[in-house]
Amino acid sequence: MFTAKAIAVCASVLTGVSAALAQSPQFGQPIEPADIAAWDISIGPDGAGLPPGRGTAIEGEAIYVAKCQACHGDKGIVPGVALAGALVGGMGTLAPDKTPIKTVGSYWPYATTLFDYVRRAMPFQESKSLTADEVYAVTAYVLDLNGIVGSNDVIDAQSLPKVRMPNRDGFIPFPRNPK
Known part of the structure; x- marks a missing residue:
């Protein structure tokens, strides 16, 4: 249990810290809209x-x-131990009596989110390095495989938002409206 003296010491310290912060120079700099735009690259299921x-x-x-x-193996099929997961295969494994193999073809509900992930996170050591044309082409290749x-x-x-993924109906939409 706190004593009155301990509470007074804490209040005094917090007051001193607040005063010091008010007088100290600001850290960082205001962010410009162009800086935000470079990171505002999310693509949702509708392709917007x-x-x-x-x-x-x-x-x-x-x-x-x-x-x-x-990392992903020849034609997206990972033999043995791999650096990253397989991108191909697993069709029909999302059933109660099977061990699920989650790949782009068997699990992902939207092709647009594949584009989004490749665009922002791949290749692993050089994320965000692919051009839009390269991301569209790699996305097409993985979808073709x-x-x-x-x-x-x-x-x-x-065309990408119109691609119908095999497991599109395997997800239950989460209502985003907290009302």
Whole structure:
């Protein structure tokens, strides 16, 4: 239990700290809208905010081999011990009597969130280094490997939100309105 003296000491210290902070110089600098825009790149299920650009699986294969294959394996199938998870396979494993294998094709509900993840987090050691065209192409390649789009299908801001993922109905929407 606090004594009156301990409470008085705490109050005195807090008053001194508050006064010191009020007189100290400000740290950092105001953030500019352009600084925020560089990080405001989230793409949701509806595709709002997708950048201009385009790509096909055929174009994406070379990018995948150069920048993704080392971690995700040949054609997205990880043999043995891997640095990252498989991107392909697992179809039909999200059933009560099976061990689920969560890949882009078997688990992800929206193709737009694949684009978002690749854009912001890949390649692992060089995140945010791919151009919009490269992200569209790699996204198309991974979707093609899973049999979701064709190798010549053009993936862009108009076509990507229309891609129907196999597990789209496997998720229960979470109402964001807390009312």
